[in-house]
Amino acid sequence: MTANNSTIDRLTTETAIKKAQDYLFSLQQDDGHWCAYLESNVTITAEAVLLYKIWGIDNQKPLHKIEHYLRSKQCSHGGWELYYGDGGDLSTSVEAYMALRLLGVSVDDGALERAKKFILSKGGISKSRIFTKFHLALIGCYDWRGVPSIPPWIMLLPNNPFFTIYEMSSWARSSTVPLLIVFDRKPVFAIEPRIKLNELYSEGIENVIYEMPRNGDWTDIFGQLDNLFKLAEDWNLVPFKDESIRVAEKWIIEREEITGDWGGIIPAMLNSLLAFKALRYHVNDPMVARGLQAVENFAIETHDDYFVQACVSPVWDTTWSLRALVESGVAPNHPNLVKGGEWLLDKQIFDYGDWVVKNPHGKPGGWAFEYENRFYPDMDDSCVVMMTLHQLQLPDENLKREAILRCLRWVESMQCHNHGWAAFDINNDANWLNYLPYADLKAMIDPATADITARVLESVGSCDLPMSASRVQNAIGYLIRQQEEDGSWFGRWGVNYIYGTSGVLSALAVIAPKVEKNVIQKGINWLVSCQNSDGGWGETCESYKNPALKGKGKSTASQTAWALIGLLDGGSSIEFLPENSIKKGIEYLLSQQTNEGTWEEKEFTGTGFPAHFYINYHLYRHYFPLIALGKYHDIFLSANH
Template sequence: MQIQKSVSSVEINLFNLSQAILSSQDYLLSQQYPDGYWCGELESNVTLTAETVLLHKIWGTDTILPLHKVETYLRRQQNEQGGWELFYSDGGEISTSVEAYMALRLLGVSQEDPALIRAKDFILSKGGISKTRIFTKFHLALIGCYDWRGIPSIPPWIILFPNNFFFNIYEMSSWARESTVPLLIVFNEKPVFQIDPVFTLDELYAEGITSVKYILPSNKNWSDIFLILDKIFKWSRKNNLVPFYKKSIQASEQWILNHQQESGDWGGIMPPMINSLIAFRVLNYDVADPCVQRGFEAIDRFSIEDEKTYRVQACVSPVWDTGWALRSLVESGLKPDHQGLVKGGEWLLNQQVLDYGDWAIKNHKGKPGGWSFEFTNRFYPDLDDSGVIVMALHGVKLPDENRKQAAINRCVEWMATMQCKPGGWAAFDVNNDKNWINEIPYGDLKAMIDPNTADITARVLEMLGSCGLEIDGDRVQKALTYLDKEQEADGSWFGRWGVNYIYGTSGVLSALAVIAADTHKPQMEKAINWLVSCQNTDGGWGETCWSYDDPSLKGIGVSTASQTAWALIGLLDTGKALGTFATDAIKRGINYLLASQTIEGTWEEAEFTGTGFPCHFYIRYHLYCHYFPLMALGRYYKLSSQM
């Protein structure tokens, strides 16, 4: 490996760099809320807005929505091809497009409307409704636009399985669990709600409505056993032979009630919120019931209404955004006791989760102490947020440093007990890794489990190394061994929670730089070479979401501010650790950020660089293109004299 040692011909004007940093700091500070936190928009695709319209139609509460603004939003999101996109510039995705079409029909738009004619043509060109995902078909079945025969069964009695049984609801990922339990009620009752206006979507079946086959697709492998089981489950339900049916439904209802947050939501994400409110409707709850009202209020808090549009976020990210904002401001030179940083740090301290959540079902040793992603999510603190928050708090100086350190220590102790058997860390649970669960027909998004991943593992290790923290035993070595096994042949690492290999590689490099530079120099050099090799000619880095579907596209895409910053952070951290920098690549990347900064001190990017479910759900965090570039510029400024 030959890393550049010579001075780069690409020069950086340090005065311009310092001004860019100051401008970026000012912009980010201007985005801080009075309570001390940051929270940017969490943009995804249109399905959650469409499903919110469906939910209100089912409850008969749609009049409380600004319906004309919802329609305007959906129309604006339609692309030139007639469809709606899963992520920016993907050309349109069939399930997303069908749900948008459904929502516009629910809003009273005629199928003869030019926008819907174009949408129909697009949807039919992709195979029509029969080619959509299970959850799209489920939403259509609720209003009689798809037949329940084509929806897979979920036996309600799984809710009764003991926690130590080889399969139980806690073997599902947290997000799948929160979404599935209410569907134990809905899928088994198979409701068809009467709505106004009444319509069908027969025009969206490419094979013709009379030729539709309501069957689950065969995989031609061992997983087809689930198709046989599905037929058995459906037969037993049809003949009222489901064991413990009433008890199962009651247990599911109680689980939903027990898991509703004080803020009214479930799991801090929209799918469980929608599913739980549908379950309440199936159970004939009154619309004025406090649980129903709190649920709708939670959805309303996830919505964004401006002068002309109304849309719904999948989640809100105040803890996550605040942690990264604090880190970027400190690392770019703001004093640790700056008033804004103190306010943000104290706000974070107050968000620490001190309740036993679902993680404790499998983890009998840990005591609570993590942080969650949202304002309130006491059942599901996560390792990624917790690592970021510990590093953020470590960097700021608060009036009560003893309280801060105690909170950090408590969190680290909890995180240590969440290490998975393979050696890494997962997002929300420990040893939630039964791959066969992803093969059940219901789980066609392939996101039913929460195994350990390289990016989360790297976050924990970076936290330990950068903050001078220790955990007991050989946990660090086990984690390093896990990362060694996860490194790709070309030197990169997969990114589960950010797009994609650039995100994963940068995170692991930052971790190795502070905790294992002496023992992992070959791995780091190989990763550096890979990052440098996929730098774009404009000096930036970018990677398309399609790299999840096609790994040959890894590291390939139009340059974005956030992905350029990730690459730079990884290169800068390893350069500092190894004493040898990829100087030319770094300077070209810095110049890209300087050249693309707006006069307001920020950056703009339309691309989605956050990942919910690989291949199926992506996120555009509106603050990613602000705090990550600021962090990269700040780190470069500190290290520039060494290059």
């Protein structure tokens, strides 16, 4: 197909692609991998400050740089944001305020005066999230009575269809098991400086009611159960308490990586270290030392700032960077790509992780997001790695093929009963867990989603992998059922409907282009309908709370690229390319490219927990636009068209 009236000439596009390729190559590490800054909100650093204080190692950290970082992130309204441009978030602001006080900043400081005003205007500490209150309780700034009880005996529950800890999502599980110990001990650590945050209670500290919120519906039963759990604690009647704590401790010990990580995420790492502290481990205990070093490994220190990332993304960044380079024209046997591909091969996981509890017949072979995460490989990374390796030419092609097939067999075994795929687990969909008082982030489960299911099907179709026809057809049916009335798909792991729609279109384009032509066309029509006047696409994180905002927001490079990838893949498969919309999108990307060959993007377009936790992946704005430009060049500008 040609674009005879295109105003985008080949030289301009190829120059932009070459600049982007050169920039990406410049970021590659000596061993072949990529890993960019994973930006979230300031609570991660604030909680790290608390941890350093509790363990008495704060004097080993550049506290003045942490203070500078926290001050630099404060907004003009006095609060701190959950994501860029959100107007400020209460819990984030309370934790930032706490951290600054722990760093010795006076309540009379102008920054804290502004923060106090903002926090009180949002309802104060009593309206903050459970995990904010939990961190305050650790230092006596909130009463443990207002924190939900978690009975430790849940560690001893046998396999049953109702509940074990494996009904929780991997991230909730790895964060919650250590909290069974901390919540049982209810420690109040004496740290310096000793602070009180009474000024942040809008109702006055003397009027605070430390109890679970009531909703006036069936979920109030959980509040009543919490009262019973607390009564049992008060009367020392918690059954099997000591044995439960020992089992929880053993569980944590078994899951610490050689690098000191737990689950590859800071919440699990911080909570596990707090559990060790509650159990009176010594700061120089090897497991503690290794864990504290792991937190340090997630930190970034610059000339002015020190802050901690929620996670690191080397496998994810590496596989997408390699894919972008190949799809934009770099030879699949280029030495740098070979080095990156072999780095990925070395990261394949052959350990039986937590997934085996609900999938006892599966055999390991997936990839995780981080450098080391034996217990929690995930479908998204695994499928993108399979596609990337398939595109590369490596010295040992037989080994590569068998690695892909081994991963496929694991992924296939993880299909859920509704025929979709989730990120980390199988059939992890006990939605009632999200109504627990403890679960105010609404992220206790890991159900199948359209974007993950689409990634699986895209890998099967694009790599010509031997998955059973019935599994494939059932998964296609799942995606069709998930399509919204307007033609879009929800995006669980990227913001939001633009991400989900793009992914499903790419999948259907290679797995069922003719059969599902009408479904694909409906998705294409939706993407075209939400294109901005500047030619780009954008979507606010608020679309997770308000579906009326789906597909609406300031244009960004990553979201524009997602829309273009969906249009180019889906349109090519059914010979329905909306050329005018595509050209405007490409013109937007070309016009926004910097002299260095990359794109700027302050907006958060990655999703951790919808409505509660967002991520700015600092390479999203680069490798996705490069993929879009490469696909456009192949379809419209290459010598073959």
